[in-house]
Amino acid sequence: MSAQQANLEKLPTSIKLVLGMGLVALLAFPFVGTPFYTEMVTRMMIMAIFAMSLDLLQGVTGLVSLGHAAYFGLAGYALAFLTPQGEAVSLWWTLPVAVLASGLAALIIGFFVVRTHGIYFIMVTMAFAQMVYYVFFDNRALGGSDGLYVNFKPSAAIFGWVPFDLDSKRTLYYFTLGALLLTYIFLRRLLFSPFGRTLSGIRVNEHRMRAMGYGVFGYKLAAFTVAGALAGLAGYLWGTQTGYINPELMGFHMSAHAIMMVILGGMGNFAGAIVGAFAFEYLLHVFKDLPQVGSVNLGKHWQLWMGLFIVLLVMFAPRGILGLVEKFMTRKGKSDE
Amino acid sequence: MDFPQFLIQLLNSVQYGLLLFMLAAGLTLIFGIMGVVNLAHGSFYMLGAYLAWSLSTAFGSLTLAILVGAALAVAFGLALEWLLFRHFYKRSHLDQVLLTFGLIYIFEELRSIIWGDDVHGVTIPALLSASIPLTENLSYPVYRLFMSGVCIALAVGLYLLISKTRLGMKIRAGAFNRDMAESLGVNIKLIHATVFALGVGLATVAGMIASPVASVYPNMGSQVLIMCFVVVVIGGIGSVRGALIAALLVGLVDTFGKVLLPSMAGMLVYMLMAAVLLWKPEGLFKA
Numbered sequence: 197m198s199a200q201q202a203n204l205e206k207l208p209t210s211i212k213l214v215l216g217m218g219l220v221a222l223l224a225f226p227f228v229g230t231p232f233y234t235e236m237v238t239r240m241m242i243m244a245i246f247a248m249s250l251d252l253l254q255g256v257t258g259l260v261s262l263g264h265a266a267y268f269g270l271a272g273y274a275l276a277f278l279t280p281q282g283e284a285v286s287l288w289w290t291l292p293v294a295v296l297a298s299g300l301a302a303l304i305i306g307f308f309v310v311r312t313h314g315i316y317f318i319m320v321t322m323a324f325a326q327m328v329y330y331v332f333f334d335n336r337a338l339g340g341s342d343g344l345y346v347n348f349k350p351s352a353a354i355f356g357w358v359p360f361d362l363d364s365k366r367t368l369y370y371f372t373l374g375a376l377l378l379t380y381i382f383l384r385r386l387l388f389s390p391f392g393r394t395l396s397g398i399r400v401n402e403h404r405m406r407a408m409g410y411g412v413f414g415y416k417l418a419a420f421t422v423a424g425a426l427a428g429l430a431g432y433l434w435g436t437q438t439g440y441i442n443p444e445l446m447g448f449h450m451s452a453h454a455i456m457m458v459i460l461g462g463m464g465n466f467a468g469a470i471v472g473a474f475a476f477e478y479l480l481h482v483f484k485d486l487p488q489v490g491s492v493n494l495g496k497h498w499q500l501w502m503g504l505f506i507v508l509l510v511m512f513a514p515r516g517i518l519g520l521v522e523k524f525m526t527r528k529g530k531s532d533e
Numbered sequence: 534m535d536f537p538q539f540l541i542q543l544l545n546s547v548q549y550g551l552l553l554f555m556l557a558a559g560l561t562l563i564f565g566i567m568g569v570v571n572l573a574h575g576s577f578y579m580l581g582a583y584l585a586w587s588l589s590t591a592f593g594s595l596t597l598a599i600l601v602g603a604a605l606a607v608a609f610g611l612a613l614e615w616l617l618f619r620h621f622y623k624r625s626h627l628d629q630v631l632l633t634f635g636l637i638y639i640f641e642e643l644r645s646i647i648w649g650d651d652v653h654g655v656t657i658p659a660l661l662s663a664s665i666p667l668t669e670n671l672s673y674p675v676y677r678l679f680m681s682g683v684c685i686a687l688a689v690g691l692y693l694l695i696s697k698t699r700l701g702m703k704i705r706a707g708a709f710n711r712d713m714a715e716s717l718g719v720n721i722k723l724i725h726a727t728v729f730a731l732g733v734g735l736a737t738v739a740g741m742i743a744s745p746v747a748s749v750y751p752n753m754g755s756q757v758l759i760m761c762f763v764v765v766v767i768g769g770i771g772s773v774r775g776a777l778i779a780a781l782l783v784g785l786v787d788t789f790g791k792v793l794l795p796s797m798a799g800m801l802v803y804m805l806m807a808a809v810l811l812w813k814p815e816g817l818f819k820a
Contacts, residue, residue, distance in 0.1 A: 331800060510632045
């Protein structure tokens with residue numbers, strides 16, 4: 197049922213060129229854009245990290261997780277717990293701890309979920325994420341339905357020396373951009389490593405991989421854990437940026453948004469996930485910002501526009517933006533012959 | 534816990550379990566026969582509750598509202614199947630997840646536009662508003678028994694439909710081997726439309742009969758959807774019998790968990806699911 201087409205793993209030069217131009221634009225942006233848009237692009241980059249982490253499961257390994265937001269939210273909560281009421285906490289140990297916490301949660305939940313397949317996997321990842329959601333939602337001690345505040349952004353000080361200050365919006369922007377680049381490079385290298393090749397093999401034909409002697413369970417569990425940990429990185433940055441964490445960040449709407457981002461850009465090469473995250477967040481912004489027409493406030497009904505957009509996308513462009521580009525290029529290639 | 538209290542909790546758990554079964558049965562049938570994962574199934578439950586509220590206010594009778602509402606829901610299900618779902622039976626699960634997630638947004642917003650965002654209550658019909666006294670200060674509402682009765686009647690009806698009628702035979706044949714059934718002259722498209730409308734109908738009726746006790750509020754579909762997923766995973770996807778047993782099990786664990794272990798009540802059901810997955814990764818009754 198979930199037959200997978202071959203992914204566009206090796207990016208054509210033209211797309212690489214566009215991505216390079218995008219990077220230059222991102223580097224220059226804080227000097228051009230207003231603070232509002234700098235903050236918005238920071239959020240887009242955080243979501244891009246989140247989407248890339250999901251792409252490792254969804255695009256590379258062929259596991260559709262509908263509960264990925266749980267690991268995103270957990271790291272945010274970890275930051276909130278580790279930050280004391282009255283002062284900032286060091287970035288250098290809270291970031292690894294938060295990422296490890298998300299990874300550990302993914303390892304434990306993954307132990308149960310990766311033994312399931314197809315539709316079961318979708319349902320079970322969603323159910324476990326919902327369990328995590330209710331643990332936080334139901335317990336006052338964990339912030340309850342209101343969530344928790346992160347009163348101070350993590351401090352980058354090393355023995356009194358402060359290399360950069362995340363309180364500055366521009367610094368946080370570049371810090372996030374750095375995290376985005378490192379995550380992208382890490383995942384690209386992972387994709388073409390023997391480990392990544394095995395994951396791709398599992399997507400294409402799990403039975404054959406097993407017959408060839410690969411311990412499929414271990415590989416899938418490892419992918420699930422790495423994806424959870426990287427989602428944690430995004431969640432930590434989110435907590436740092438917004439200073440506020442609530443259970444909705446772990447809800448299934450958030451998970452579904454991540455799936456949307458990966459689909460919208462194009463699966464399996466991580467660049468698509470970045471493009472998709474930017475496009476999705478931008479669309480969300482556009483839909484929420486629609487003007488008042490007569491007595492109807494179009495922006496208030498953003499869910500309707502987003503819903504219609506998703507339905508139309510999945511009906512007419514199920515392989516996303518990069519898929520459309522690829523289709524366009526192959527068609528042009530054919531007409532040249 | 535003394536006996537009357539135990540009895541009340543037991544009846545509540547059975548009632549909750551049967552209600553979940555109504556929803557999960559449609560979900561598991563739609564998956565088992567058409568291979569579609571439907572995240573919007575919870576929206577049909579919400580639709581039912583809102584229909585019950587607005588129609589019973591308009592007609593002044595909940596019974597009439599349920600009958601008209603059920604007919605409307607089936608028509609809505611047929612239209613939805615014809616317009617969207619039938620094009621997705623052979624698509625990947627990922628596409629189905631996205632389609633139905635998009636539908637959740639659309640349904641939620643339409644609900645907000647048509648009915649607003651307020652919480653509403655539906656009054657219990659006078660005939661069923663009594664309570665049966667158990668002890669001096671404990672009693673059990675008749676309406677909850679009525680709910681269980683309706684669910685049992687529909688469950689028996691579903692069983693008879695699937696295992697004893699000619700239509701049921703075709704449904705089973707279609708689930709077993711779609712192409713073979715089609716080449717033997719079964720109109721499989723009609724079967725699919727029927728099963729989909731049946732699933733929508735069951736979910737809406739569940740929402741309608743639950744509306745007086747559960748009240749009517751936005752996003753009421755989401756929570757129930759996830760419980761249905763748990764039920765379907767425990768029971769085995771595609772198995773109606775599994776859904777019934779799993780729904781009753783989930784009802785028991787959830788209701789008694791809230792009484793005996795209130796601090797962990799939210800998690801117990803998921804722990805049950807985890808245990809079942811370790812023991813039988815494809816559910817108790819693999820279809």
